[in-house]
Amino acid sequence: MSTPLRRLATTAVTGVAGVAALVVAVSGLPGAAAADGTGSYAALRAGTDAAVQVVRDVEAHGRNAEGYEGDEAPAGVDVHDQVSTDALLVAADEVPDPGATTGIGSRISTGCSDDGVSGNRVQAVYVVASDRADRYDSVVGSLRQYAAGVDAVFLASAAEHGGRRQIRWVHDASCQLSVAHAVVAPSATASFASLTSAVAAQGYNRGDRKYLLYTDATVLCGVANVYTDTTAAQSNANNGGYAQYARVDAPCWAAGDHSVEAHELTHTLGAVLSFAPHVSAAGHCTDESDVMCYVDGPGVVMTQSCPTSHEKLLDCGGDDYFNTNPAPGSALAQNWNAANSSFLYDPPAPVISGGSWDAASGTVTVAPRVLSGQGWRIDWSGSGCTPANARTESSSPTAATVRATCPSGGTVTATLTQQDGRAAVATVATTVTTAPAPTSPAPTAPTAPTTPTAPAPTAATAALSLSAAPTSVKAGGRVTLSGRLTVNGAAGPRTRVDLQRKVGSSWARVATAWSGSLGVVSFPQTVSAATAYRLVTIGTPAATSSVVTVAVTPTVQVHASGLKVRGTVKPVKRGTVVRLVRGTRLVATARTDARGAFSLTLPRAGTNYSVVVRTDRAPRTTTISLRAAARR
Numbered sequence: 250m251s252t253p254l255r256r257l258a259t260t261a262v263t264g265v266a267g268v269a270a271l272v273v274a275v276s277g278l279p280g281a282a283a284a285d286g287t288g289s290y291a292a293l294r295a296g297t298d299a300a301v302q303v304v305r306d307v308e309a310h311g312r313n314a315e316g317y318e319g320d321e322a323p324a325g326v327d328v329h330d331q332v333s334t335d336a337l338l339v340a341a342d343e344v345p346d347p348g349a350t351t352g353i354g355s356r357i358s359t360g361c362s363d364d365g366v367s368g369n370r371v372q373a374v375y376v377v378a379s380d381r382a383d384r385y386d387s388v389v390g391s392l393r394q395y396a397a398g399v400d401a402v403f404l405a406s407a408a409e410h411g412g413r414r415q416i417r418w419v420h421d422a423s424c425q426l427s428v429a430h431a432v433v434a435p436s437a438t439a440s441f442a443s444l445t446s447a448v449a450a451q452g453y454n455r456g457d458r459k460y461l462l463y464t465d466a467t468v469l470c471g472v473a474n475v476y477t478d479t480t481a482a483q484s485n486a487n488n489g490g491y492a493q494y495a496r497v498d499a500p501c502w503a504a505g506d507h508s509v510e511a512h513e514l515t516h517t518l519g520a521v522l523s524f525a526p527h528v529s530a531a532g533h534c535t536d537e538s539d540v541m542c543y544v545d546g547p548g549v550v551m552t553q554s555c556p557t558s559h560e561k562l563l564d565c566g567g568d569d570y571f572n573t574n575p576a577p578g579s580a581l582a583q584n585w586n587a588a589n590s591s592f593l594y595d596p597p598a599p600v601i602s603g604g605s606w607d608a609a610s611g612t613v614t615v616a617p618r619v620l621s622g623q624g625w626r627i628d629w630s631g632s633g634c635t636p637a638n639a640r641t642e643s644s645s646p647t648a649a650t651v652r653a654t655c656p657s658g659g660t661v662t663a664t665l666t667q668q669d670g671r672a673a674v675a676t677v678a679t680t681v682t683t684a685p686a687p688t689s690p691a692p693t694a695p696t697a698p699t700t701p702t703a704p705a706p707t708a709a710t711a712a713l714s715l716s717a718a719p720t721s722v723k724a725g726g727r728v729t730l731s732g733r734l735t736v737n738g739a740a741g742p743r744t745r746v747d748l749q750r751k752v753g754s755s756w757a758r759v760a761t762a763w764s765g766s767l768g769v770v771s772f773p774q775t776v777s778a779a780t781a782y783r784l785v786t787i788g789t790p791a792a793t794s795s796v797v798t799v800a801v802t803p804t805v806q807v808h809a810s811g812l813k814v815r816g817t818v819k820p821v822k823r824g825t826v827v828r829l830v831r832g833t834r835l836v837a838t839a840r841t842d843a844r845g846a847f848s849l850t851l852p853r854a855g856t857n858y859s860v861v862v863r864t865d866r867a868p869r870t871t872t873i874s875l876r877a878a879a880r881r
Contacts (some may be wrong), residue, residue: 341391344398348405361424412573487519520570529647596621633662724819740768821845
């Protein structure tokens with residue numbers, strides 16, 4: 250990891266000179282392991298006698314130079330700054346894909362593996378303290394995009410060594426990433442230990458799960474736990490049997506082109522362990538550039554073994570912790586290799602089906618199925634064929650339709666290729682056989698011939714409606730946005746529909762749903778500020794709804810002490826005008842700060858003062874009467 254991109258969650262591994270490992274108890278482990286940092290792994294997993302130590306991922310003494318748990322955040326990131334919802338949505342559209350190649354779309358989702366719930370898997374969890382705004386509905390779509398970026402890191406890293414790896418996420422039957430929702434006590438987010446205890450108490454403690462905790466807090470950047478077991482067998486302590494946790498706080502979600510989430514999750518997969526040739530002082534590596542490498546303790550010296558472009562990938566040189574084909578006899582071949590984790594899998598190859606030719610409209614239709622969630626493209630061969638839909642990215646991990654206009658009298662081949670290079674082929678005949686016209690007897694009298702006019706092919710006409718209920722809420726209130734898709738006047742089922750919100754002059758995706766049998770989609774949202782929404786279908790047929798704006802009525806909390814009146818306004822926005830009036834006379838004016846707070850001074854003691862707040866461009870005012878202002 251390059252110096253400007255120093256990352257969190259140092260892994261304090263005992264046995265490394267100069268590092269004071271902080272050993273903590275883990276629920277379900279024998280007491281001896283918690284007491285002295287050692288313990289027989291046979292006591293943890295029958296049939297294995299490798300010794301294992303359970304340690305928490307923190308630097309010596311648990312604090313860094315900035316004063317918070319773990320290490321320093323990336324350059325330009327202040328872990329104590331609140332990140333706006335708009336910024337999180339924008340970041341989702343900018344998640345880098347290190348495996349993207351020219352001509353093939355970037356990854357658009359996490360992969361689909363079996364039934365989505367059985368076996369060892371990674372569970373994404375949105376965690377928020379009960380005294381903070383719960384933004385689950387607003388950011389869950391973004392979290393899915395962030396997770397897709399983590400998947401991309403593993404796929405591109407495996408490809409360096411001729412292999413394929415993606416994460417076995419928990420997902421639903423439609424292959425959509427499952428993001429659990431945990432609300433914890435305000436004190437629970439204060440540290441890694443308190444948070445993991447809190448979520449474990451809510452049932453997030455399964456031995457066949459690693460939990461990626463997207464924590465909506467501003468306490469630290471990232472932290473994770475790891476077993477120091479180096480055994481190469483599948484019975485390795487990092488390979489299931491006990492819950493493991495990776496925490497990333499909001500300021501570090503999708504922070505730049507280096508995935509903090511991938512860094513933390515890789516720790517839980519078992520990296521970087523003591524046998525690694527380039528192991529650092531506290532569970533990282535020293536051969537840059539690498540997701541897991543940086544100066545994490547005194548005396549650590551870095552080497553530049555890979556180009557800086559490798560910063561977004563795992564294991565520079567493939568000899569420390571991740572390689573799908575390690576050199577025989579190497580340290581990684583003889584010890585635990587995170588690439589062998591059962592929490593990863595070899596993603597499926599693409600499938601293309603449904604090849605058909607419509608003579609009336611002159612189109613070829615195929616249905617690509619890309620369960621890996623990878624970006625893909627379709628190459629068409631056949632004289633004169635023109636794709637009717639220029640999209641090269643899959644609109645979903647399960648299915649999409651691509652059309653091409655082709656002449657009659659031949660065959661068309663559609664080749665579907667996904668990012669990892671595997672392909673599928675469909676061949677469609679475009680020959681039209683015309684039956685000979687029947688012979689009619691000669692007419693008794695000549696008549697003018699008539700030429701029937703063939704009906705022009707009609708294109709599918711799609712319409713998408715959108716409504717909000719209610720249309721106005723208080724800041725933090727809930728609203729349901731509902732839409733209905735019709736195609737040629739009938740319900741349009743099984744179509745992906747994106748909910749988008751206006752951000753500046755552009756639109757950002759908020760959430761995704763598939764239309765039901767009646768063409769209906771529904772999106773519950775938590776609204777913190779006046780927001781414009783629209784619905785857009787992805788793929789064919791194309792449709793965009795009208796724009797619906799949900800208004801937010803400002804809420805004001807006021808407290809009077811002496812002649813001072815202090816309060817906060819929601820939605821939170823710097824510069825909101827707050828007026829103090831008495832009767833019809835303006836007494837004082839203030840503006841809110843970045844936290845929505847304001848302060849006003851009464852000119853004299855009295856009653857019937859009011860605080861009036863006017864939101865931007867809204868005629869509505871909110872008035873709070875001070876019936877009995879405090880006296881001196």
